[in-house]
Amino acid sequence: MRELGFTPPDLAPDDTRLIERRHAFYVPGYDPEARHRYHALFARELGRYAARFEMRLHHVSPLVESADRRTQTWTVDAGLAGRRTATTFEILLWDDMVRRDMARPVLASLLLLLLSVGHSLGTGTLLHLFRLSRRFAGVIPLYPLVVSSILLAVGAGIGSGLTRLVGQPAGSWGAILVAVAAALGFVQLAMPVLDRFFLRQLANDWVFKWQHGNGWREDYTACLDAMAARVAARIDADGADEITLVGHSSGALAVVEVAARVIVLRPGARLSLLTLGAGLPLVALVPRAARVRADIAAVVACDRVVWAEYQAPQDWMNFPGFNPARDLGPPPARVANPLIRSARFREIVDPAVYRRVRRRPFRMHFQFLFANDRPGEFDVFALLLGPRSLRDRVLAPDIVPLREPAGSHP
Template sequence: MERQISFTPPDLAQPEAPPGPVRRRHVFYLPGYDPEASKRYRALFVRELSRYAKRFDLPRRRTSPARAEGTVQSWTVEAGREGWTTDTTYEVLLWDDLVRRDFARPMLLSMLLLTAGILHALVTGKLFRLYGLNWKYGNVILYPFVMTLLLVGLGAALGVALGQGLAWAAGGTLPGLAAVGLGALGAVGLLVAATPLLDRIFLRQLITDWVFNWQHSNGWRPDYEARLAAFADHVAARLADTEADEVMIVGHSSGALTAVELTARVLARGPGRTLSLLTLGAGLPLVAINPRARRLRAEIASLVASDRVVWADYQAPQDWMNFPGFNPVQDLALPPVPRVANPLIRSAKFRELLEPDVYARISYRPFRMHFQFLMSNDLPGEYDFFALTLGPQTLRERVLAPALIPARAGVAAEPASAHREI
């Protein structure tokens, strides 16, 4: 049975005055666990905004060249049509250098860490809880572990078989100790030889992602914690001098967790302006349900009770790599909160946003469907990434009363082939 997705918190803060159109917005975007984030998200943004502008008639659209300063990649966007124009400063906060460092770890070591993480998840009951939240994501989690066992077993069998064949050819039998050694060498050799293929089927990505989340949930990633502190310093400095009507922190996939942690730490620094927090296809339970992730649950609880943030979380049942129906208020053992002001939870309803042939083609491609959160719709809908981040409505207003953007009158929709691969 599908879990109920839509949720409006009973104590959602009411605006002091009717919101006016957003003329200036500052967006901080947190990418997920991606070794190519510094290259991928600028290109994806520009390409998909171009598609969006043609499909939904966005006549005013101007994007500046990207500028990089340390771990921040930024550009500006002017977007609008008759009646409104919004100027947006878009900053991508990068931590892909940490991910690349994980990717440089020997595959065999990553697989050993994965095995330790899976066993820990079994002992603590975490894996069963994740399966209960979304069996599809549970399969995504187990896929690299099962592949690891298969590859190790196949490599060991090949090594032993080769040794037995050589021993038989020499007129003898293979001693037990030699069989063990050849089996181990065969397993290692197969893993090394298969590494390029494993990268093509995203196995290294899934292994290192799981290991990172396991390490982070146990408090074993000081490099990530240091980067979060640097991000909080950067955002606080921007808040001190911004004239934006809305400041929005956006996170997709694993980056949704980073966005939640960052927002909580910025707000904890003291009084200040209200922030908008937008999480897309989030994987919060991967870390938050670990019994040792007490700090994260405390940060989530602080956002749940806060009037200084409007947190909107979009989920998609069609996306294997999120948790549709997950509600941190109901599904996490949070510290007691005096009120429930967040998050607003809605379904992205991808089936209603995509042309039927496109939907059919990508339904069984988990990574492609997962990235739909950041891509142009085919059809008008309540979930609209570019209306959320570049449009005139505040996040709160957009979620509660979205002004749907009609398709461009008199212009045929782009063919399905216009959808590029991810």
């Protein structure tokens, strides 16, 4: 693994202002349950965080969904006595697309998975991904591909046994149809169990990224445009001290693409950009993904954006050591982003918990959004709720800056 950490040589000037009001846009990953997950997750984990680190002042408002069901909003007041920050969270939703993808017939999903893997092998993209992270490539796409192939083979074997029972000659059209029907039926019957292990979600996630990289997801491109328009409108209307775009997993690339659009829509605006557990190479390395690479390059070069990227070697579903300023071709003349740091999960997760979850890819992937067990430089609540700007917090990290001494009262 390459060195995990980078500070751009052309970083913007110091940003040490105190933040009293922050507006944070959050883009989820490829998650069919996004609209039901993140407010509850945030409230639960903030409650745990407050109890562990004696943070007395914290209030999470109820969830409010917009009339068009494209956004969800809630507010948080948090901080120390005499130093409070009000943060508005606004989730930019695209889970309807994910659910449509996952509603495909099993045969269509498997065919798309095979086609996308074959195409990625032919273009060299898959081998490049393997060189960057064998574990990521093992989870997406090889895990769903291998498991699906095994299940199809078992189902076909069952079908072959059935053809002998009903007296169909081996190799006849009848025998072939029975074997195919049995294989697909076996996979369909196994799907409720497979869904518990995220097989269908990971398979469709890979296919989605392949399609997006090749420019075949006009619905998603339109969604990114709409997200950028919402951010631009908020810049015009809000008056917040800091506007932050936050993306986890697949949402990390989405917020970079949204930021690139906002740079064009509002040339004078300042943005903070926080990406967690990102999988940018999955799309950016597709040969035809020129628009995606151009969006990333625009954000890399923009000194009005502060982009902080947190990676973790323990997370099987990110690319630790990947630097978009270096690894997507010749760097731009100016490199203002991103600030790359390690989340250092070993330091912030209780050792007993770490031993229990370190081989559970999805659990480790979501650690970026969970409350720390121990104080550490990476602290998602300090980054999003604290009084310091994102740039200042990353360059000069405190250890749990929201901690309040016992006996203190707001």
